[in-house]
Structures are given as C-alpha cells and as structure tokens.
Amino acid sequence: MIVNIAILLVCQLIGEAAARALDAPVPGPVIGLALLLGALVARPALEPRVAPGANGLLAHLSLLFVPAGVGVVAHLDRLGSEGPALLAALLGSTVVTLAVTAGVFVGLRRLLGATA
Amino acid sequence: MTPEVIDIWSYLAREPLLWLTVTLLAYLAGDGISRATGRAPLANPVLIAMLLLAGLLQATGTPYADYFEGAQFVHFMLGPATVALAVPLHAALPRLRGLVIPMLGALVAGSVTAIASALLIARALGVEGATLLSLAPKSTTAPVAIGIAESLGGLPTLTAALVILTGIIGAVTVTPLMNALRVRDWRARGFAAGVAAHGIGTARAFQVDATAGAFSGLGMGLNAMLTALLAPWLVAVLI
Numbered sequence: 616m617i618v619n620i621a622i623l624l625v626c627q628l629i630g631e632a633a634a635r636a637l638d639a640p641v642p643g644p645v646i647g648l649a650l651l652l653g654a655l656v657a658r659p660a661l662e663p664r665v666a667p668g669a670n671g672l673l674a675h676l677s678l679l680f681v682p683a684g685v686g687v688v689a690h691l692d693r694l695g696s697e698g699p700a701l702l703a704a705l706l707g708s709t710v711v712t713l714a715v716t717a718g719v720f721v722g723l724r725r726l727l728g729a730t731a
Numbered sequence: 732m733t734p735e736v737i738d739i740w741s742y743l744a745r746e747p748l749l750w751l752t753v754t755l756l757a758y759l760a761g762d763g764i765s766r767a768t769g770r771a772p773l774a775n776p777v778l779i780a781m782l783l784l785a786g787l788l789q790a791t792g793t794p795y796a797d798y799f800e801g802a803q804f805v806h807f808m809l810g811p812a813t814v815a816l817a818v819p820l821h822a823a824l825p826r827l828r829g830l831v832i833p834m835l836g837a838l839v840a841g842s843v844t845a846i847a848s849a850l851l852i853a854r855a856l857g858v859e860g861a862t863l864l865s866l867a868p869k870s871t872t873a874p875v876a877i878g879i880a881e882s883l884g885g886l887p888t889l890t891a892a893l894v895i896l897t898g899i900i901g902a903v904t905v906t907p908l909m910n911a912l913r914v915r916d917w918r919a920r921g922f923a924a925g926v927a928a929h930g931i932g933t934a935r936a937f938q939v940d941a942t943a944g945a946f947s948g949l950g951m952g953l954n955a956m957l958t959a960l961l962a963p964w965l966v967a968v969l970i
Contacts, residue, residue: 623811630814640959642874644813645952651817662821669815672808673944676934677776678758679809680898682802683873684781687895689788689795694892700856704866705893708849709900709927710908712870716841716923716950717914723833724916 619668622661626651744793750801757783770938772906777931778899809930813872816933816952819945826918826942834922838950841926842957845870846965854970863970865889867962869897872929875955879962894929901928902935917943925950 630647633639639646655661694701743749761779768774788798799806827834849866858866865885868876873894880890901924909920921943924932929951937944 620811623814626814626817627810631810640875640878641956642813642872642878644810645872645875645955647810647814648817648820648952651814652820655817655821656824662818665815666818669818672812672815673819673937675758675762676812676930676937677762678755678780679805679812680777680895680931680934681754681758681780681784682799682806683891684777684895684899685784685788685798685802686795687892688781688785690892694889697858697862700853700858701862701866701893702896703856704849704853704858705869705897706900706904707852708845708866709870709897710904711848712841712845712927713901713905713908713923714912715844716837716926717909717912717919719840720833720837720919720922721914721916723836724830724919727829727832 616668619665622651622665623647623669623672626654744791744797747801747804750793750798751804752801753787754780754784754802754805757781757787765938772903772935775899775902775935777934778903813930816945816948819941820949823942823945823949830918833919834949834953837919837922838926838953838957841923841950842870842954842961843965845927845954846958846962847969850966850969861886862889864966866893867966868958869893870901870927870929871955871958872951875959879959883962883966895931898928898931901932905932905935906939918946921946922950925952926954929954 626647627644629650630645631643633646634641634643651665757780758776760783761776764779765771765774765776788795846867849869850863853863853866861884864883865880867883867885868879868890871879871894873891876890876894877887880887905920905924905928914920917940921936921940924936924943925947933944933947933951936947
C-alpha cells in the first residue's frame with residue numbers, strides 16, 4: 616500500500632517539477648500520468664507494485680471531487696444574474712459534446728470496417 | 732447548547748478532523764444512496780455529498796475556508812489519482828488496436844464541439860465579455876481549465892465552478908443519453924464522458940464499467956491538451 620502511494624507521489628512530484636521547469640501547458644499530475652504509463656510499458660513488472668493502490672483510489676474518484684463541489688454550491692450565488700444562461704449553456708453544450716464524441720467514435724469505427 | 736457542548740464544538744470546528752470526517756461520511760451516504768438505486772444517474776454520489784455538506788455548512792454557519800481546512804486532504808488526492816489513471820490505461824493498451832483513428836476523430840470533434848457550443852449558446856443567451864470567455868475550457872480538467880481561462884482573459888474562479896458543474900451535468904446525463912442513442916460500445920461511452928465531463932465524468936464511467944473508466948481517463952487527458960491548443964483559436968474565430 617505505502618509502496619503504491621509512494622510510486623504515485625514520486626511520479627506526480629517529477630511531473631510537477633517538470634511542469635514548472637518547462638512552463639508546460641499541461642498540469643504536473645498529467646505529466647506524472649504519462650511518466651507512469653511509460654514506466655509500466657517499459658517495465659510491466661512494476662504493475663503489481665502500483666495497481667492495488669491506484670485502482671483503490673480510482674474506485675472512489677468521486678469522493679475526491681466533493682470538496683471542490685461543496686465550494687461551487689456554497690458560492691452558487693456568485694454566478695449572478697447570468698446564472699441561468701450559463702447553466703443552460705453548460706447543459707446544452709455538455710449533452711451535444713457527449714453525443715458528438717460518441718457518435719464520431721462509433722461512426723469512424725464502422726467506416727473503417729471494424730468487426731470487434 | 733450547554734457551555735461544555737459549545738466548548739467541544741468550538742474545539743472540533745477548529746480542527747481539520749471534523750470536516751475531513753464529515754466529508755467521508757457524506758460521501759459514504761451519497762455512495763450508499765447511489766448503490767441502493769442501482770447507480771441511477773441522478774443519484775450521483777458527488778452531487779448528493781456536496782448538497783449534504785453545503786446544507787450542513789449553511790446550517791452551522793461554517794465558512795467554506797474552515798471546511799476546506801479539513802477537506803483539503805481529500806482534495807489533495809486528486810493529483811495522485813490523476814497519476815493513477817496510468818494503471819487502467821496501461822491495461823487498456825492492447826485494446827487500443829484499430830481505435831487510434833476513431834479516437835482521434837472523436838477527440839477533435841468533441842473538443843471543438845465542447846468549446847464552440849458553450850460559447851455560441853451562452854452568447855445567444857446574452858452572456859458576453861470575460862464571463863463568456865470563462866466558459867471556453869469548461870470541459871477540461873480543473874487545473875488545465877483555470878490555466879486556459881487565465882490566458883484567454885476569463886475569470887479563473889468562475890471557470891473552476893463551471894468546470895465542476897459541467898462534470899456533474901455530464902455524469903448525470905451520460906448514461907440515459909448513450910442509452911437513447913443506442914451507443915453500446917463501452918469504449919465510445921467512456922471516451923465521450925472523459926472528453927465532455929473530465930474527471931467527474933470519469934468517476935461516473937468507473938462506476939459503470941472498468942473499460943469505460945479507462946477510456947474516459949484517456950479522453951480527459953487528451954482533451955485537456957487539445958483544448959489548450961484549440962481554445963485561443965476558436966475564441967478568435969467565434970467571438
């Protein structure tokens with residue numbers, strides 16, 4: 616468990632340092648993700664040393680968004696008079712984006728004659 | 732309340748322990764309700780927990796900053812959890828064969844749609860200026876979205892709120908929408924959730940199916956990078 620967490624934190628730490636040093640447009644944890652993925656591809660033996668902790672964390676990914684979510688509810692009035700228009704834009708845009716993304720994915724797979 | 736109870740309360744209210752514990756309990760309640768309803772889309776655990784906690788903060792007159800003293804330990808884990816996405820992605824790599832073109836096509840289409848539709852709908856409803864610009868990166872993961880909003884001249888704190896709301900909307904709508912559209916491929920469903928609704932969509936995808944979760948994480952990461960490139964250009968064209 617501790618080894619699992621340590622591996623995740625080391626990757627994040629290198630990612631954060633790289634993001635600062637290179638002034639990257641991507642946040643540190645995303646660089647850490649790429650780093651860990653590269654490490655797993657290069658050394659598959661690493662997998663059992665990180666997978667239990669990683670999967671345990673991801674099983675409760677929802678929990679991690681709760682503190683930020685509470686902040687949004689607590690400050691919902693700050694959306695102001697434009698609140699309803701913003702919410703309508705978020706709802707419309709998110710639904711259309713979901714439909715377009717899944718539609719293009721499935722459509723291109725059919726077009727390329729995928730069988731699986 | 733008797734004086735002793737008030738003493739204990741004011742002691743606990745200063746400590747991170749109280750709000751950390753309450754955050755976990757609220758999530759367990761939300762997750763329990765979500766399970767009891769068979770993972771019904773509207774019974775989203777993030778949504779339930781955040782409403783419970785916001786009500787509790789309101790009722791006890793606790794400022795959000797005090798709450799966050801305790802909740803920050805949970806919030807902190809978002810970073811390691813992002814790194815952890817490498818594990819399901821690594822497991823999904825053998826299944827990526829033949830999917831590179833569908834995925835890249837869906838990514839570009841989804842990313843452009845996410846930015847353009849938000850800007851166009853909001854502008855049609857009379858939103859303008861910095862508020863409108865704050866909407867552009869709403870489908871990307873929060874740290875990236877805040878960076879993009881800053882570079883566009885938007886309002887970073889507003890963007891953070893819009894990002895969370897987008898995630899909740901996506902997590903709640905994705906299942907009924909995909910069923911209505913008869914999309915049965917978990918990879919397509921997950922990828923769409925990640926592109927449109929970042930980490931909260933990914934959390935929903937992991938609840939439903941491990942493959943959907945892995946593809947959602949991939950969609951989230953790729954869209955974060957593409958939106959950083961596309962948003963300034965689309966804003967210049969559309970606004």
